[in-house]
Amino acid sequence: MKLLAKYNRVNILATTIVFMIGGVCYYFILHLVLIKQLDKDLRVEEQEIRDYVRAHNSLPDSADYKDQQVSFEPVAEAVKRKFGSIDILKKKDNEFITIRRLIFPEHISGVNYKVSVSKSQQETEDLIQLIVSITLAMVILLLLVLFIINRFVLNKLWLPFNNTLTQLRQFKLQSKKPLRLDDTGINEFRELNKAVTVMSNQVLKDYESLKSFTENASHEIQTPLAVINSKLELLMQSENFTEQQMNGVETIQDEIRRLSRLNQSLLLLTKIDNRQFEEAEEVDLAKIIVRQLNNYEELIAAKQITLTQHISETPPVLMNETLAAVLITNLLTNAIKHNIDDGSITVSLQQNQLSVSNTGNKLNCRPEELFERFKKDKHQTESLGLGLSIVKKICEQYNFSVSYSFMEGLHTLSIVFPSSTGL
Amino acid sequence: MKILIIEDEKGLRESIETYLKTQDYICEIAIDFNSAVEKTELYDYDCILLDITLPGGSGLAILKELRANDKMDGVLIISAKNSIDDKVDGLMLGADDYLAKPFHLSELSARVAAIIRRKKFGGSSSLHFNNITIDVQAKVVTVNKEPLDLTKKEFDLLLYFINNKEKVISKNAIAEHLWGDEMSGNLDFIYTHIKNLRKKLVEAGEADYIKTVYGMGYKFTGR
Numbered sequence: 001m002k003l004l005a006k007y008n009r010v011n012i013l014a015t016t017i018v019f020m021i022g023g024v025c026y027y028f029i030l031h032l033v034l035i036k037q038l039d040k041d042l043r044v045e046e047q048e049i050r051d052y053v054r055a056h057n058s059l060p061d062s063a064d065y066k067d068q069q070v071s072f073e074p075v076a077e078a079v080k081r082k083f084g085s086i087d088i089l090k091k092k093d094n095e096f097i098t099i100r101r102l103i104f105p106e107h108i109s110g111v112n113y114k115v116s117v118s119k120s121q122q123e124t125e126d127l128i129q130l131i132v133s134i135t136l137a138m139v140i141l142l143l144l145v146l147f148i149i150n151r152f153v154l155n156k157l158w159l160p161f162n163n164t165l166t167q168l169r170q171f172k173l174q175s176k177k178p179l180r181l182d183d184t185g186i187n188e189f190r191e192l193n194k195a196v197t198v199m200s201n202q203v204l205k206d207y208e209s210l211k212s213f214t215e216n217a218s219h220e221i222q223t224p225l226a227v228i229n230s231k232l233e234l235l236m237q238s239e240n241f242t243e244q245q246m247n248g249v250e251t252i253q254d255e256i257r258r259l260s261r262l263n264q265s266l267l268l269l270t271k272i273d274n275r276q277f278e279e280a281e282e283v284d285l286a287k288i289i290v291r292q293l294n295n296y297e298e299l300i301a302a303k304q305i306t307l308t309q310h311i312s313e314t315p316p317v318l319m320n321e322t323l324a325a326v327l328i329t330n331l332l333t334n335a336i337k338h339n340i341d342d343g344s345i346t347v348s349l350q351q352n353q354l355s356v357s358n359t360g361n362k363l364n365c366r367p368e369e370l371f372e373r374f375k376k377d378k379h380q381t382e383s384l385g386l387g388l389s390i391v392k393k394i395c396e397q398y399n400f401s402v403s404y405s406f407m408e409g410l411h412t413l414s415i416v417f418p419s420s421t422g423l
Numbered sequence: 424m425k426i427l428i429i430e431d432e433k434g435l436r437e438s439i440e441t442y443l444k445t446q447d448y449i450c451e452i453a454i455d456f457n458s459a460v461e462k463t464e465l466y467d468y469d470c471i472l473l474d475i476t477l478p479g480g481s482g483l484a485i486l487k488e489l490r491a492n493d494k495m496d497g498v499l500i501i502s503a504k505n506s507i508d509d510k511v512d513g514l515m516l517g518a519d520d521y522l523a524k525p526f527h528l529s530e531l532s533a534r535v536a537a538i539i540r541r542k543k544f545g546g547s548s549s550l551h552f553n554n555i556t557i558d559v560q561a562k563v564v565t566v567n568k569e570p571l572d573l574t575k576k577e578f579d580l581l582l583y584f585i586n587n588k589e590k591v592i593s594k595n596a597i598a599e600h601l602w603g604d605e606m607s608g609n610l611d612f613i614y615t616h617i618k619n620l621r622k623k624l625v626e627a628g629e630a631d632y633i634k635t636v637y638g639m640g641y642k643f644t645g646r
Contacts, residue, residue, distance in 0.1 A: 066633055153501045187626065219503050220503075222503040222523075222524045222525060223432055223435070223503045225440070225524070225525040226432070226435050226503070226526065227432060227435045228527035229433070229523075229525045229526070230435055230438030230439065230442070230525075230528050231434065231438055232530070233438070233442070233527060233528045233529070233593070233596075234438055234441055234442060236636075236639050237445075237590060237591055237595065241639075243638065246636070246637050246638030246639055247638045249638065249639055250593075250638040250639055253593050253639075254595070256525070257595050260525050261604060295602060295603070298576055298601075298602075298612060298615075299602065299612055302611070302612030302615055303612075318586065324642075327602070
């Protein structure tokens with residue numbers, strides 16, 4: 001729920017309740033006041049009648065005016081003086097009207113009279129009705145005004161907040177661009193922007209230092225690896241090894257190689273992240289593919305893999321040449337490594353799509369995990385599990401879309417280059 | 424052939440020195456920036472192995488100085504910074520080649536040999552091993568003056584072997600030299616490749632020079 005909607009809901013509910021209660025109270029108070037006023041008039045009339053009786057010792061004429069009636073009635077016993085509101089049927093219009101009546105006793109020459117003075121309450125009722133109507137109209141008007149304020153003014157008030165939000169959504173660590181938030185002039189938003197800016201700067205700084213740590217660590221690891229490797233190679237030149245020792249040397253060699261490749265792959269990933277391959281040029285992918293396929297000819301032949309090429313002239317792609325070579329190499333070696341004996345590889349480059357299909361065992365992980373770091377087939381212990389992560393990373397940098405599919409025993413990796421990168 | 428090894432890492436420096444000395448190179452060493460500058464100013468070398476990160480300064484500065492003084496010593500950069508920038512900078516400044524750490528000593532030796540060949544003989548020299556002659560520039564191999572038909576990879580392999588004769592070369596080093604370092608996993612296909620080369624040499628009338636060293640690799644030996 002939007003903050004505004006929530007606020008409005010509470011606001012409108014509270015306003016309505018307050019106006020309702022206010023309206024009811026208003027009604028009763030007004031009623032009371034007006035009745036009091038009416039009663040006062042009746043009392044004045046009573047006093048006039050009494051004065052008349054004192055002066056003349058006889059009853060005045062009964063009167064029947066539009067808004068005031070006076071009547072006398074002889075009774076056996078003296079009545080109690082009392083005010084009351086009663087509904088009476090008005091004969092003329094045949095409808096009920098409310099009147100206010102005062103009954104009081106009068107004693108003239110030994111005869112008890114019940115005097116009743118009535119005044120129509122209709123005007124009072126009308127007045128109250130009018131006032132309540134006006135109040136209701138005010139409530140509706142107020143709600144309308146609130147709605148308009150919310151709709152137009154509040155949206156404008158929240159604009160800086162929404163701007164900040166948009167900026168945050170677009171914030172990318174890799175782009176290294178700090179947040180640029182405008183001064184809004186509103187304290188709350190200024191505080192928010194300040195906090196967000198400080199936080200994003202800190203995050204950028206931490207990310208940078210983490211990245212440079214990864215890079216430095218990788219560099220530092222290369223040197224001891226080089227020393228170990230060279231010492232081992234010298235050791236290999238000795239001629240009096242036992243078979244067991246030779247096996248040991250071989251294992252050490254393989255592991256050094258793996259460690260070194262692992263290190264280099266991580267370094268490459270970090271460098272792509274660090275945007276150290278910014279220089280772009282027009283790259284002829286077909287040329288790279290043909291060159292690489294020639295290079296791997298023997299490897300393909302060793303597994304008796306049938307290679308099919310559908311490589312057509314395509315527009316050059318604007319990207320870093322080193323990364324283009326890495327991309328192609330990783331795709332091809334992936335297809336060779338995870339292939340089966342007597343399998344097949346199909347490389348196709350058409351317009352803005354490159355796809356590499358190869359035979360191979362079914363995946364034992366979910367396809368989307370394929371591009372994650374260190375996800376690899378359990379049987380392929382030699383594999384680092386970084387090749388496709390690198391492919392994905394490179395594609396991300398250039399907004400190429402990369403996808404994987406498995407159909408009829410064929411694993412296919414496809415890369416689609418956006419046509420804008422073509423020339 | 425005189426080689427200067429500029430490398431501050433003791434272990435690596437000693438390994439390189441030991442390996443190259445057995446290949447009849449005369450090796451001198453410099454362990455920091457100042458001694459390296461001193462040596463390069465005073466003497467001429469056939470090839471300088473240059474580490475980029477040195478105590479006291481950058482190896483690239485030494486290279487710059489060298490080329491500014493019109494010294495044409497061959498320079499092979501060996502760097503832990505496997506970064507494209509260093510590679511490009513180094514080659515722009517006139518380095519002859521670039522090798523990233525960690526490397527195989529056999530690879531280093533082959534690169535050094537290639538640089539010296541280019542520098543000294545303008546690349547026109549030929550290599551000999553018993554009756555085998557390799558014209559490196561023309562990429563032609565003759566055995567007893569008869570041309571030997573080799574694929575490009577077989578040619579590279581033979582050249583690599585001869586540059587590292589009498590040395591045990593690991594399968595990894597061979598795979599990396601021929602196919603780059605992207606190929607991991609089973610290296611059995613190298614065996615097929617070696618077998619083909621061996622067969623061609625034997626059929627041309629040579630002895631079987633390629634010895635399999637169990638568990639480790641191969642050795643090209645005339646003994």
